Amino acid sequence: YVNKFWKIDLDNAEIETYMTRLETLTGSMEEANKVLDQIKKDALSTPFDVSSLTQAESLLLSTGLSAEQARADILALGDAVSASGGGNAELQRMAVNLQQIKNVGKASALDIKQFAYAGIDIYGLLADSMGVTREEASKLDVTYEMLSTALGKASREGGKYYKAMEKQSKTLSGASDNLKESFNQMAGELSHL
Secondary structure (H helix, E strand, O other): OHHHHHHHHHHHHHHHHHHHHHHHHHOOHHHHHHHHHHHHHHHHHOOOOHHHHHHHHHHHHOOOOOHHHHHHHHHHHHHHHHHOOOOHHHHHHHHHHHHHHHHHOOOOHHHHHHHHHOOOOHHHHHHHHHOOOHHHHHOOOOOHHHHHHHHHHHHOOOOOOOOHHHHHHOOHHHHHHHHHHHHHHHHHHHOOO
16 A cells, blocks of 8 residues: 555656756746646557656757657657557667757668667658658668658658557557556546645
């Protein structure tokens, strides 16, 4: 019984940590609250948890992206990760990869390999997005903006990864994770009463 309350307190401590991080990155407590509220909603409708989504979006926010663009890019990345059967760990790894690409200005060969290791055919996505062959895409200096556009297109209707997170969250494993996330959020809210 005591462990349940300890877990709730830990979750609240994590939420405070997230808020501090998001406030620093967004520049205001109000914006941080908006971002975290949206992340909580996203966690309930995707196979990813609040912690993973917060960390992933924070990585992109740290590069100077707006909260809206960071969220859009992480959700598009989430569709790609979900389609390849990945979970929270893969989302984190790929978000770090995107952060590095954004900070450096272009993707290295190792960055492209990271997508391949996660089961994401980035050259195929770039080819589809840009209307070039896969071979032509493989010869490009790949920028963050190109990746953002390609992942976004792949997650929209008609795209390769359209609604992949939604499909994954409806599997038995995804539904179980969403139920746990709902309970954790409710328990956190109740502990403030």
